[in-house]
Amino acid sequence: MNRSTRLLVALGATILLALGLVSPVATATAAPTPTATSTDRDLVEIPAKAAFERAVSPSECGSTLLDSYVDGLIADWTPEQLRFAAAHLNVLTSVPTYDALFFGTTGDPDYALESHEHQLQNTFRDLRRFWDIESADIQLMAMHGDVLLDADRIAATLTAMVATRQIAPLTPAQIQREAETVATFMQAQGDFYDDPFWTLNAFAFSGEDETDPFLKALPDKLVFGDGILEAYDAIGLGDVGPRVIMAHEFAHHVQFELGAFDTGPSDPAAATRRTELMADAMASYYGTHKKGLALNKKRVTDALLSFYTVGDCSFASPGHHGTPLQRERAAAWGAELAAAAQPRSYVLPAATFIEQFEAALPRIIAGS
Ligand SMILES: [Zn+2]
Secondary structure: OOHHHHHHHHHHHHHHHHHHHOOOOOOOOOOOOOOOOOOOOOOOOOHHHHHHHHHHOOOOOOOOHHHHHHHHHHHOOOHHHHHHHHHOHHHHHHHHHHHHHHHOOOOOHHHOOOOOHHHHHHHHHHHHHHOOOOOOOOEEEEEOHHHHHOHHHHHHHHHHHHHOOOOOOOOHHHHHHHHHHHHHHHHOOHHHHHOHHHHOOEEEEOOOOOOOHHHHOOOOEEEEEHHHHHHHHHOOOOOOHHHHHHHHHHHHHHHHHHOHHHOOOOOHHHHHHHHHHHHHHHHHHHHHOOOOOOOOHHHHHHHHHOOOOOOOOOOOOOOOOOOHHHHHHHHHHHHHHHHOOOOOOOOOOHHHHHHHHHHHHHHHHHOO
């Protein structure tokens, strides 16, 4: 999308904002719009939510490829859809994510991989062989937007979100009303439920360090949204992007297994930057290594830096992934390490990789 189109989209959204998005649309049911809690940490960061907010009120932060893609999606919505999305944003973006996190299993047709299935299954199998960690227990699955058509599944997800404090408290009656409102709207809107926007993410989860017994009992997961796969296809990176995302998310499982989340800086933003840059470096090491994907370094870096976990400028946010330049240096470092393998087929033990990364991290951050 060129600059002027972007501006036009932004203007359109701003006008709609002025027309009534600021106060949520009053409905007969008047249930409070479920909002995220500020007291607890999100189990899964949902980048589409922030991208929507940037689309309707442009920030000083400059636009990313993710923003342009989201602008393009939103530009196709009717004013009615845009108003509904704004009023129910948290539910619409959270439910597909948390439904898969709480209830999804490998083998359940509701969570079967569809788009890019073969490619993702092969890369998953390959990554389990590549990294020397216990990975047989990781469940790979998809998240689909069609959960938004089903009031019972929405209600079950919201109930579990309230119980695990991922959303502000709601009564069972409020949950039921919200679930029915969303499902009824989506059922009347054609294929709106399938818009990439609702599932524009992929994530890794391990319940090992959770204290809540329900979360602790959940199996290790790798979840791929249809939306993120469609987004990579849309920018012509459909062959490399999904495999590189998979490598980045799998790296988080390597970190879970080796306790890498427990040993970082105490500042949450610095801690997240460290584990995210490490995951980029691991993805790039695997992506370019002879025994991994053996891809060209530039293609791997392009896929990492396009819009998946975008390098952001919310430096103080606990979700901060590092700036684009830091992410590029992390990817370059991983690729150099792979190129230096002696013999070429030698793969470092994951613990050694992490040690070497820790030593290089100050230079990756500072750029010198
Ligand atoms: Zn990550």
